[in-house]
Amino acid sequence: MNIVLLGAPGAGKGTQAKKLVDEFGVAHISTGDMLRAAVKNETKLGKQAKAYMDAGDLVPDSLIIDLMRDRLSEDDAQRGFILDGFPRTTAQAVALDTMLDELGKSLEAAVAIELDFDIIVERLSSRRTCSNCGTIGSKDDVSCPKCGGEMIQRDDDKPQTIQNRLDVYAKQTAPLIDYYQGQDLLVPINGNQEVDKVFADLKEAIE
Ligand code: AP5
Numbered sequence: 001m002n003i004v005l006l007g008a009p010g011a012g013k014g015t016q017a018k019k020l021v022d023e024f025g026v027a028h029i030s031t032g033d034m035l036r037a038a039v040k041n042e043t044k045l046g047k048q049a050k051a052y053m054d055a056g057d058l059v060p061d062s063l064i065i066d067l068m069r070d071r072l073s074e075d076d077a078q079r080g081f082i083l084d085g086f087p088r089t090t091a092q093a094v095a096l097d098t099m100l101d102e103l104g105k106s107l108e109a110a111v112a113i114e115l116d117f118d119i120i121v122e123r124l125s126s127r128r129t130c131s132n133c134g135t136i137g138s139k140d141d142v143s144c145p146k147c148g149g150e151m152i153q154r155d156d157d158k159p160q161t162i163q164n165r166l167d168v169y170a171k172q173t174a175p176l177i178d179y180y181q182g183q184d185l186l187v188p189i190n191g192n193q194e195v196d197k198v199f200a201d202l203k204e205a206i207e
Contacts, residue, residue: 001020001024001026001080001081001082001108001206002080002081002100002105002106002107002108003020003081003082003083003107003108003109003110003111003206004083004086004087004096004107004109004110004111004180004185005017005082005083005084005085005111005113006110006111006112006113006173006176006177006180007112007113007114007115007191008115008117008120008166008169008173009120009124009162009165009166009169010120010121010123010124010127010162011113011114011115011120011191012113012115012123012191012195012198013084013085013113014030014032014033014084014136015136015195016111016113016195016198016199016202017030017082017084018136019195019199020082020199020202021082023203024080025079025080026079026080026081026082027074027076027077027079027080027081027082028081028082028084029068029071029072029077029081029082029083029084029086030084030085031064031067031068031084031085031086031088032084032085033084033134034067034071035049035053035059036053036154039053045063045067048063049063053155053156054155054156054161055161055164056156056161056162056163056164056165056168057164057168058088058089058168058172061089061091061092061095064086064088064092065091065092065095068086068092068095068096068099069099072099072100072103073103083096087176088172088173088176089172089173089176090175090176090179093176093179093180107183107185108185108206109185109186109187109205109206110176110180110183110185110186110187111187111189111202111205111206112177112180112186112187112188112189113189113191113198114188114189114190114191114192115190115191115192116192117166119192120166121162121166124157124162125157125159125162126138126139126140127139127153127154127157128141128151128152128153129151129152129153129154130144130146130147130149130150130151130152131149131150131151131152132144132147132149132150133146133147133149135147135149137151139153187202187205187206189201189202189205
């Protein structure tokens with residue numbers, strides 16, 4: 001199973017990716033998680049990416065494409081993968097096609113989680129993330145339901161940054177819907193439903 005998850009910030013890509021990984025045992029490859037780890041560890045990549053991420057802008061394609069080329073070659077990705085947050089520009093999508101060709105792999109679906117923008121803003125504003133294990137929760141979670149760690153608000157979930165992320169999505173990432181439609185890979189899913197119903201629809205569509 002090699003799948004791309006598309007959708008605006010807060011559409012539920014990370015939430016659904018984790019459920020797919022639990023069910024199918026494939027690798028969860030999230031560029032956002034990889035970049036946040038790089039920022040936390042103050043690596044060269046993290047230092048280059050931080051300002052873009054804090055502003056809600058995209059990190060330059062060249063950095064992301066190199067990161068992904070290495071990641072797709074790792075052992076766990078050989079049994080299948082869910083790409084969460086990549087590709088995000090047409091240049092990244094074209095680079096992904098080339099990388100997969102070189103690896104003798106192909107995509108089975110590009111799942112687009114669609115939902116109303118006002119719901120997105122509400123979800124992102126109330127999202128909290130475990131500072132220890134990365135579990136996604138809401139502002140009602142006093143501590144992480146999985147490991148008991150501290151639940152914090154991502155810097156880019158502050159109201160002024162959310163709007164920029166949505167603008168960036170509309171301008172730079174939404175064109176990928178047409179890109180994958182053109183490759184006959186697009187699978188639209190209604191994200192305006194509870195988590196388990198979204199997952200049930202997703203599973204039915206890809207199986
Ligand atoms: P990234 O981490 O990828 O952020 P994003 O795409 O903005 O996506 P999010 O993680 O915000 O949302 P999500 O769709 O995963 O939703 P979630 O499941 O958490 O990227 C962050 C930054 O890194 C970017 O801005 C950019 O700077 C950089 N970056 C990353 N990749 C890049 C790339 N390829 N190129 C360049 N730059 C890149 O859900 C959100 C909330 O809603 C949660 O609280 C969740 O519990 C809740 N929720 C989810 N589903 C439901 C549901 N069905 N019902 C009710 N609540 C729900």
